[in-house]
Amino acid sequence: xxxxxxxxxxxxxxxxxxxxxxxxxxxxxxxxxxxxxxxxxxxxxxxxxxxxxxxxxxxxxxxxxxxxxxxxxxxxxxxxxxxxxxxxxxxxxxxxxxxxxxxxxxxxxxxxx
Amino acid sequence: xxxxxxxxxxxxxxxxxxxxxxxxxxxxxxxxxxxxxxxxxxxxxxxxxxxxxxxxxxxxxxxxxxxxxxxxxxxxxxxxxxxxxxxxxxxxxxxxxxxxxxxxxxxxxxxx
Numbered sequence: 001x002x003x004x005x006x007x008x009x010x011x012x013x014x015x016x017x018x019x020x021x022x023x024x025x026x027x028x029x030x031x032x033x034x035x036x037x038x039x040x041x042x043x044x045x046x047x048x049x050x051x052x053x054x055x056x057x058x059x060x061x062x063x064x065x066x067x068x069x070x071x072x073x074x075x076x077x078x079x080x081x082x083x084x085x086x087x088x089x090x091x092x093x094x095x096x097x098x099x100x101x102x103x104x105x106x107x108x109x110x111x112x113x
Numbered sequence: 114x115x116x117x118x119x120x121x122x123x124x125x126x127x128x129x130x131x132x133x134x135x136x137x138x139x140x141x142x143x144x145x146x147x148x149x150x151x152x153x154x155x156x157x158x159x160x161x162x163x164x165x166x167x168x169x170x171x172x173x174x175x176x177x178x179x180x181x182x183x184x185x186x187x188x189x190x191x192x193x194x195x196x197x198x199x200x201x202x203x204x205x206x207x208x209x210x211x212x213x214x215x216x217x218x219x220x221x222x223x224x225x
Contacts, residue, residue, distance in 0.1 A: 004156070033211055043157075043202065043215035056212050090156050092213075100145050100206050102213060104156030 002027065004093050004105035012111045018079040021108045025072050025093030032074040033102060034066060037088040046089075049074055050096075078110075086112045116140045117205050119216035127224050132190040134219050136203035139184065143205035147213065148177060148188045151200045160201075161188070193223045
C-alpha cells in the first residue's frame with residue numbers, strides 16, 4: 001500500500017499571502033489529521049477530518065482551515081500568512097477500525113518570508 | 114500546559130546496548146500511547162503503541178512499558194543499532210479522540 005503523500009514538499013511564501021497544502025491518505029483510510037511542527041512548539045494538532053466533516057480542532061486561529069473531499073483527500077489552507085507560520089505541516093491518516101495509530105506523510109515545509 | 118513531557122532532549126547509547134526513552138503525562142484521561150521515530154525532513158514513523166489496559170507491549174526489538182499510577186511510559190530498544198539514531202516522540206490520546214498530544218522529543222544517538 002502506498003503511504004500518505006503530501007504536496008508540495010517545499011513552499012516559500014511572503015507575509016500576507018495564502019497557501020493551500022494537499023494530502024492523500026493511505027488507501028482505505030478515511031480519517032485525516034493535520035499537525036504543525038515548529039522548533040519552539042513541537043508537534044501540535046491542527047484539525048481532523050472524517051467523511052468530509054471536521055471532527056476535532058486544535059488551538060489555532062481561524063486563518064487555518066481545511067477540508068476533506070469524498071475520496072478522503074484533504075487540503076489545508078492558511079490565509080494571511082505570518083512569519084510564525086513557517087513550519088513543517090504534517091498530514092496523518094488513520095484506519096477507522098482498531099487502534100489510534102496515525103500514519104504520517106513526509107510533510108510540507110512552509111517558509112514565510 | 115504541556116500534558117506530555119519527554120524530559121531528556123538527548124540520549125547517547127553504545128551500539129548493541131539497551132536504549133531507554135522516557136515519557137511522562139499529566140492527563141489521566143489519556144488511555145492510548147504511541148511512540149514515533151523521526152528523521153530530519155521526514156514525517157514521524159509509527160513504532161509501537163500501548164493501551165492503558167496493558168502495562169507492556171513488545172514488537173521485535175521495541176518494548177513499551179506503561180505505569181499508569183506514575184503516569185509514565187518508556188520505550189526500550191534492544192539491541193540498539195546505528196539506524197536507530199533519530200528523534201523519538203511519545204504521543205498520547207483519549208478514546209474516541211483522534212488528536213495526538215506529543216512530547217517534545219528525545220534525540221537518540223547510537224555510537225558504534
